[in-house]
Amino acid sequence: MxxxxxxxxxxxxxxxxxxxxxxxxxxxxxxxxxxxxxxxxxxxxxxxxxxxxxxxxxxxxxxxxxxxxxxxxxxxxxxxxxxxxxxxxxxxxxxxxxxxxxxxxxxxxxxxxxxxxxxxxxxxxxxxxxxxGIPIIAVLKQLLHANRISKIEGILNGTSNFILSTMREEGISFAEALERAQRNGYAEADPSNDILGKDSFYKLMILSELVFGKQPEWDEVDCTGINELVLNDLEEAGAGGKRIKLVASIGKDENGNLTAAVEPHSLDENHPLYHVEGVDNGIVVHTDLLGRLFLQGPGAxxxxxxxxxxxxxxxxxxxxxxxxxxxxxxxxxxxx
Ligand SMILES: NC(=O)c1ccc[n+]([C@@H]2O[C@H](COP(=O)([O-])OP(=O)(O)OC[C@H]3O[C@@H](n4cnc5c(N)ncnc54)[C@H](OP(=O)(O)O)[C@@H]3O)[C@@H](O)[C@H]2O)c1
CATH class of the missing domain: 3.40.50.720 (NAD(P)-binding Rossmann-like Domain)
Incomplete structure (x- = not known):
């Protein structure tokens, strides 16, 4: 059958x-x-x-x-x-x-x-x-047996990453880059979930439930999008050898409490997420046995x-x- x-x-x-x-x-x-x-x-x-x-x-x-x-x-x-x-x-x-x-x-x-x-x-x-398309759930399930996962950080929204990459590479404004994302079919007519960080937040909460067996209180998670970034912010970061990326992260603090945030970060070139460009997503998983694992691929x-x-x-x-x-x-x- x-x-x-x-x-x-x-x-x-x-x-x-x-x-x-x-x-x-x-x-x-x-x-x-x-x-x-x-x-x-x-x-x-x-x-x-x-x-x-x-x-x-x-x-x-x-x-x-x-x-x-x-x-x-x-x-x-x-x-x-x-x-x-x-x-x-x-x-x-x-x-x-x-x-x-x-x-x-x-x-x-x-x-x-x-x-x-x-x-x-x-x-x-x-x-x-x-x-x-990144098989992150399968990888995490595989790692949940012997490893202790202490932290996950990722670029989980391809639309906002595309906007930031395009602003930086082409020296254009947020509005122009958003319009480009919409024209290419990367952003919906109403892009608020992507640019306000909500889409990344939802994905982070799914990861939290899987890895830590629970989610943090939603209203205690800082969720800042990319909508207030201007080209000058990206250029200033670039002058210092850094790139601004919308990073979603979740981990446990020294007391075992979950801490999570979605917010733009200035990353230097030693950070794996620095190199994730365009509509790609990237995820870094930190575990006690494996150390640091990095996955990158098409996020949508x-x-x-x-x-x-x-x-x-x-x-x-x-x-x-x-x-x-x-x-x-x-x-x-x-x-x-
Ligand atoms: N697009 C991506 O790259 C992507 C990637 C990962 C996850 N997702 C998720 O996958 C889901 C689908 O995304 P999409 O991009 O395929 O969306 P989409 O192009 O807007 O398509 C949504 C489909 O769902 C149907 N639909 C919506 N509400 C419905 C309802 N109440 N009852 C019955 N059918 C309903 C629509 O019907 P009609 O055709 O009749 O309008 C349409 O066929 C979303 O939850 C999205 O977050 C999307």
Missing amino acids: PINVVLLGFGTVGESVYRTIASHQDGLRNILGTDIVVKGVLVKDARKSRNIASDVLVTTDFKKLLELPNIHAAIEAIVGVEPAFTYGKQFLNAGIPVITANKEMAAHKGGKLRKEAEANGTEFHFEAAVAG GGPPTASAILEDLTQHFRSKPYQKPFVETSKVRAIR
């Missing part, structure tokens, strides 16, 4: 997941031992024309999606806490795993959904909700986010405990 999935949302992320399932079906089948089939898609506006196969249910009615028979996973890529939380909870209650890209929902309700999943013998996956966009979602899906259902060979065996020449 194939793995039947439903998609909640068919925007940048949902559509990219749909197309990637089609384009990567052979490789996925090799790992999973069966096909992934999209059975239904939930949207908000029924009048939009969409390129979706005619045998897929496309609906604005959540109940119809929930009533589809033999659904094995729900992929949630809509916007905001509600109705995403209520929808996710209903799938989990039915024992169906939920994979989300929705950071706002995961930051607010991720803990509840993880418990809901556990109570129903299934799982809630959220790799795509933090740092796009359809294909990187679809990558994270499909890795979650594959991880959940994989039937073989090994990877397919990197090189086809028939193409490997015999060694004489």
Whole structure:
């Protein structure tokens, strides 16, 4: 039997997941031992024309999606806490795993959904909700056994990083760089979540819950965006050999209390995040055994986010405990 999935949302992320399932079906089948089939898609506006196969249910009615028979996973890529939380909870209650890209929902309700999943013998996956395609959740889960993680710091918002890089490299104002980000499709018409630091904050709270088992009190976390930075700030930092970056950080102080902040920092070139440019994200994890680990990669966009979602899906259902060979065996020449 194939793995039947439903998609909640068919925007940048949902559509990219749909197309990637089609384009990567052979490789996925090799790992999973069966096909992934999209059975239904939930949207908000029924009048939009969409390129979706005619045998897929496309609906604005959540109940119809929930009533589809033999659904094995729900992929949630809509916007905001509600109705995403209520929808996710209903799938989990039915024992169906939920994979989300929705950071706002995961930051607010991720803990509840993880418990809901556990109570129903299934799982809630959220790799795509933090740092796009960078597999930071998988890496952190891997490190949570023997290592003690003391601190995580990262550039978690590609839009604001693009704005800062563009201001510095091209000597243009914040408004001009924001307009450029919007024109390139990196920032939404309402960019406030990105430039005010809220998007980074949500991702930080998701990381906190995973690594430290709890979140700090939200109103005790300093959250300052990049909207008040002017070109002169960046030039002054540059004259001192530094670059201003929007850094989200969380760690434990000497008393074991969580301290977190999202704020612009002047970093020198020895800091790994100094070198993260454009829409990339970067994350530094500090652990007692490993020391400092640094990951960098695309923090947003359809294909990187679809990558994270499909890795979650594959991880959940994989039937073989090994990877397919990197090189086809028939193409490997015999060694004489
Ligand atoms: N874009 C990225 O690079 C990225 C990266 C990581 C995570 N995310 C997260 O992934 C989620 C989706 O992002 P996106 O960029 O794909 O957004 P988007 O392009 O705005 O698409 C949102 C989709 O959700 C549907 N939708 C919204 N509200 C709905 C509701 N109440 N009921 C049913 N459908 C609803 C929309 O339907 P219509 O098509 O009918 O309008 C649309 O198909 C967000 O939570 C975002 O934060 C995005």
